[in-house]
Amino acid sequence: xxxxxxxxxxxxxxxxxxxxxxxxxxxxxxxxxxxxxxxxxxxxxxxxxxxxxxxxxxxxxxxxxxxxxxxxxxxxxxxxxxxxxxxxxxxxxxxxxxxxxxxxxxxxxxxxxxxxxxxxxxxxxxxxxxxxxxxxxxxxxxxxxxxxxxxxxxxxxxxxxxxxxxxxxxxxxxxxxxxxxxx
Amino acid sequence: xxxxxxxxxxxxxxxxxxxxxxxxxxxxxxxxxxxxxxxxxxxxxxxxxxxxxxxxxxxxxxxxxxxxxxxxxxxxxxxxxxxxxxxxxxxxxxxxxxxxxxxxxxxxxxxxxxxxxxxxxxxxxxxxxxxxxxxxxxxxxxxxxxxxxxxxxxxxxxxxxxxxxxxxxxxxxxxxxxxxxxxxxxxxxxxxxxxxxxxxxxxxxxxxxxxxxxxxxxxxxxxxxxxxxxxxxxxxxxxxxxxxxxxxxxxxxxxxxxxxxxxxxxxxxxxxxxxxxxxxxxxxxxxxxxxxxxxxxxxxxxxxxxxxxxxxxxxxxxxxxxxxxxxxxxxxxxxxxxxxxxxxxxxxxxxxxxxxxxxxxxxxxxxxxxxxxxxxxxxxxxxxxxxxxxxxxxxxxxxxxxxxxxxxxxxx
Amino acid sequence: xxxxxxxxxxxxxxxxxxxxxxxxxxxxxxxxxxxxxxxxxxxxxxxxxxxxxxxxxxxxxxxxxxxxxxxxxxxxxxxxxxxxxxxxxxxxxxxxxxxxxxxxxxxxxxxxxxxxxxxxxxxxxxxxxxxxxxxxxxxxxxxxxxxxxxxxxxxxxxxxxxxxxxxxxxxxxxxxxxxxxxxxxxxxxxxxxxxxxxxxxxxxxxxxxxxxxxxxxxxxxxxxxxxxxxxxxxxxxxxxxxxxxxxxxxxxxxxxxxxxxxxxxxxxxxxxxxxxxxxxxxxxxxxxxxxxxxxxxxxxxxxxxxxxxxxxxxxxxxxxxxxxxxxxxxxxxxxxxxxx
Numbered sequence: 001x002x003x004x005x006x007x008x009x010x011x012x013x014x015x016x017x018x019x020x021x022x023x024x025x026x027x028x029x030x031x032x033x034x035x036x037x038x039x040x041x042x043x044x045x046x047x048x049x050x051x052x053x054x055x056x057x058x059x060x061x062x063x064x065x066x067x068x069x070x071x072x073x074x075x076x077x078x079x080x081x082x083x084x085x086x087x088x089x090x091x092x093x094x095x096x097x098x099x100x101x102x103x104x105x106x107x108x109x110x111x112x113x114x115x116x117x118x119x120x121x122x123x124x125x126x127x128x129x130x131x132x133x134x135x136x137x138x139x140x141x142x143x144x145x146x147x148x149x150x151x152x153x154x155x156x157x158x159x160x161x162x163x164x165x166x167x168x169x170x171x172x173x174x175x176x177x178x179x180x181x182x183x
Numbered sequence: 184x185x186x187x188x189x190x191x192x193x194x195x196x197x198x199x200x201x202x203x204x205x206x207x208x209x210x211x212x213x214x215x216x217x218x219x220x221x222x223x224x225x226x227x228x229x230x231x232x233x234x235x236x237x238x239x240x241x242x243x244x245x246x247x248x249x250x251x252x253x254x255x256x257x258x259x260x261x262x263x264x265x266x267x268x269x270x271x272x273x274x275x276x277x278x279x280x281x282x283x284x285x286x287x288x289x290x291x292x293x294x295x296x297x298x299x300x301x302x303x304x305x306x307x308x309x310x311x312x313x314x315x316x317x318x319x320x321x322x323x324x325x326x327x328x329x330x331x332x333x334x335x336x337x338x339x340x341x342x343x344x345x346x347x348x349x350x351x352x353x354x355x356x357x358x359x360x361x362x363x364x365x366x367x368x369x370x371x372x373x374x375x376x377x378x379x380x381x382x383x384x385x386x387x388x389x390x391x392x393x394x395x396x397x398x399x400x401x402x403x404x405x406x407x408x409x410x411x412x413x414x415x416x417x418x419x420x421x422x423x424x425x426x427x428x429x430x431x432x433x434x435x436x437x438x439x440x441x442x443x444x445x446x447x448x449x450x451x452x453x454x455x456x457x458x459x460x461x462x463x464x465x466x467x468x469x470x471x472x473x474x475x476x477x478x479x480x481x482x483x484x485x486x487x488x489x490x491x492x493x494x495x496x497x498x499x500x501x502x503x504x505x506x507x508x509x510x511x512x513x514x515x516x517x518x519x520x521x522x523x524x525x526x527x528x529x530x531x532x533x534x535x536x537x538x539x540x541x542x543x544x545x546x547x548x549x550x551x552x553x554x555x556x557x558x559x560x561x562x563x564x565x566x567x568x569x570x571x572x573x574x575x576x577x578x579x580x581x582x583x584x585x586x587x588x589x590x591x592x593x594x595x
Numbered sequence: 596x597x598x599x600x601x602x603x604x605x606x607x608x609x610x611x612x613x614x615x616x617x618x619x620x621x622x623x624x625x626x627x628x629x630x631x632x633x634x635x636x637x638x639x640x641x642x643x644x645x646x647x648x649x650x651x652x653x654x655x656x657x658x659x660x661x662x663x664x665x666x667x668x669x670x671x672x673x674x675x676x677x678x679x680x681x682x683x684x685x686x687x688x689x690x691x692x693x694x695x696x697x698x699x700x701x702x703x704x705x706x707x708x709x710x711x712x713x714x715x716x717x718x719x720x721x722x723x724x725x726x727x728x729x730x731x732x733x734x735x736x737x738x739x740x741x742x743x744x745x746x747x748x749x750x751x752x753x754x755x756x757x758x759x760x761x762x763x764x765x766x767x768x769x770x771x772x773x774x775x776x777x778x779x780x781x782x783x784x785x786x787x788x789x790x791x792x793x794x795x796x797x798x799x800x801x802x803x804x805x806x807x808x809x810x811x812x813x814x815x816x817x818x819x820x821x822x823x824x825x826x827x828x829x830x831x832x833x834x835x836x837x838x839x840x841x842x843x844x845x846x847x848x849x850x851x852x853x854x855x856x857x858x859x860x861x862x863x864x865x866x867x868x869x870x871x872x873x874x875x876x877x878x879x880x881x882x883x884x885x886x887x888x889x890x891x892x893x894x895x896x897x898x899x900x901x902x903x904x905x906x907x908x909x910x911x912x913x914x915x916x917x918x919x920x921x922x923x924x925x926x927x928x929x930x931x932x933x934x935x
Binding site for chain 2: 002003004005006007008009010011013019022023025026028029030040051052054055056069071074075076077078110111112113114117118119120121122126164165166167168169170171172
């Protein structure tokens with residue numbers, strides 16, 4: 001069943017009252033929405049969208065799982081992820097050893113999520129938010145200490161979490177998201 | 184009936200227009216753009232005689248980013264996020280043909296589930312991009328309600344795309360051999376609701392915008408591209424289909440699941456701005472049909488990883504566990520510097536604005552030897568030069584909006 | 596010294612002046628602020644948005660326009676080097692003042708003590724004064740010396756040719772029906788509001804006012820996507836605010852005229868003696884009716900796009916002008932039959 005082209009005609013606009021009807025229709029629709037606006041505006045700092053867990057937001061490292069393989073740094077299309085060297089003591093032998101750790105630069109990150117998908121041990125995970133403001137560019141270049149814990153999400157402290165639900169009547173309906181479904 | 188275009192009569196091109204006399208001096212030259220509320224990221228230099236455009240010169244290149252050259256320095260898969268930046272509202276459509284070209288070089292065929300998933304996202308993107316186009320068109324001819332409505336309703340499609348891929352706009356969804364994520368459990372229900380919502384909503388769009396006498400008067404008979412001229416100028420997409428050319432990449436060379444789903448390609452014969460608006464309007468309806476069919480198919484068939492066995496068969500158990508839990512297809516680390524066999528391939532897909540063509544050449548390295556992109560807006564920009572002369576200054580936004588020209592895509 | 600104070604007082608209490616200051620300037624400023632807020636809110640409702648909100652969520656963003664006004668007032672006024680300096684500064688000021696000038700000559704009460712001028716030919720004087728201000732928009736466009744400004748100014752000139760005749764014809768149809776040029780007599784003659792007796796003339800007047808004040812299907816001189824801001828492209832700060840406000844003030848003046856002619860003026864109330872009953876209450880009724888009329892004007896923004904210039908002119912001359920003539924004919928017929 002492949003596609004087929006169908007030649008259509010523009011709807012004809014003839015008759016004395018065609019223009020009249022068009023005007024009446026347009027004004028009726030306008031007035032309908034004037035009476036019942038069906039708004040979908042998000043009043044942002046007071047409300048914020050609580051995104052699904054699958055959302056590709058900020059990326060965080062779980063250092064226990066990391067096997068220092070640098071796959072994430074190799075696949076990063078924006079060169080945001082890079083590996084740094086660190087002298088570390090091996091807990092078993094007590095010897096000092098050079099190890100590679102990923103760090104991320106959020107000046108460059110495009111949130112494509114390739115690094116999360118490519119990580120062979122699921123050591124990287126995404127948190128479902130990305131609206132965080134930094135005071136300067138240097139702060140956005142995360143070191144290893146910042147990278148290992150989820151970033152603070154200041155909007156969540158002030159605003160009400162909401163969710164948009166696809167609705168047949170209004171398109172999107174804003175409902176209050178339940179608290180405490182954090183993972 | 185003749186109009187002078189660069190000293191040539193417009194009638195020599197077989198076009199009819201308003202009469203104007205040939206004037207070589209005393210033309211009023213107006214630079215519209217790139218810093219102008221009605222130009223987008225490009226400059227159109229028009230010369231006007233009274234209120235009639237005598238010459239129009241689209242001056243492209245303001246947002247040129249050397250994408251083809253940048254692509255040569257990046258590994259294969261890393262080009263996907265780059266090419267998405269051509270048309271971010273249309274991300275899947277503009278990248279899927281690049282991925283298809285890669286698959287042709289690799290000589291692999293994605294599994295049917297991946298094909299349907301890509302088709303689903305392509306159509307979601309197509310609706311979003313058409314609504315974006317409608318919004319810009321609306322504000323160009325002063326209809327701010329159309330602008331706000333279509334941007335608000337585009338949010339429904341963006342929301343669906345977000346649930347499907349995890350990102351609102353730049354999804355980076357297709358990968359060689361498949362797609363990156365399966366649909367979540369509650370997706371089919373939400374998609375069906377959205378489809379029903381849009382069916383009802385399009386009626387309201389028709390009433391307030393397309394059948395609004397003011398809009399209709401403004402669009403009818405403006406920027407007429409006759410069929411022959413459309414073929415000669417090489418325009419694509421809705422612009423060509425509004426002129427009666429039955430051409431669509433999904434029709435000419437069905438990719439992904441387009442040979443299995445049932446849909447129509449609306450064609451109008453008038454060739455004016457109104458016909459172009461109607462083509463887009465009818466295409467949204469057809470895209471809704473495709474979304475319904477794709478969602479039905481995906482629901483009927485068992486969930487299995489939407490990726491070619493070559494990237495899945497040998498993957499560790501964690502891969503399967505993650506897919507079971509989150510529907511996320513993990514990539515093999517070899518994907519980062521995957522080497523493609525030497526070869527060349529060409530692929531095309533139908534984006535919202537027309538056909539995009541990728542020519543990809545590999546010399547066996549992990550980066551492309553050459554990626555050539557022919558984007559639809561670049562092909563449609565010629566309309567400004569040959570069609571705009573003869574119309575009034577106030578018709579320029581109408582022509583601009585109706586061909587849905589998108590500078591970042593044309594300049595790449 | 597006392598003589599000077601007397602002189603100043605006599606100037607202030609010279610009826611046309613205080614009507615211009617009280618109703619014209621103060622009243623129109625309040626009404627225009629309210630109307631712009633209403634227009635933004637109503638458009639936002641139709642467009643599924645909130646409109647002005649954050650400045651005062653409890654008042655639904657009503658002070659937004661005051662804030663805008665303060666911003667305009669403190670913004671730097673940039674005068675381009677290529678502009679014609681004196682005209683560039685003068686044009687918007689003169690245009691704004693002239694656009695509310697018709698208010699100085701219309702009666703807001705039937706009590707002769709508070710008439711600004713003798714009322715015998717007042718409808719003619721008021722209509723004549725409405726035609727003065729557009730020329731200064733063209734001057735503003737010309738003085739800016741910018742291509743977009745000049746195109747905008749020329750468009751303004753075209754639109755004037757379209758609406759002026761219609762406005763005058765349709766509003767004068769009332770005086771044809773009542774056989775007088777006296778606005779007070781026209782108002783008093785309306786036992787039934789004239790809009791019901793002659794809806795055709797009202798519709799023509801409505802459309803002509805939309806054209807005169809860049810209302811939405813006819814928002815051609817300032818259309819943003821072709822000519823940036825039309826004649827006001829080079830303006831900034833307070834001068835730009837004046838330019839934008841002038842259109843609304845003009846709409847207010849026209850609305851007052853239309854209320855008097857079509858909507859019964861101070862109709863349910865019969866003005867009595869004294870300043871309260873004789874002037875304040877009837878004038879408030881007129882201003883309130885004008886505000887309601889302006890609210891209806893502002894709804895067109897959310898429903899229509901804009902016409903092309905030639906289409907607007909064509910529509911005006913081919914459709915609205917015959918309508919105005921028909922309305923005038925109907926008025927003559929009514930006068931012959933003695934309906935009013």
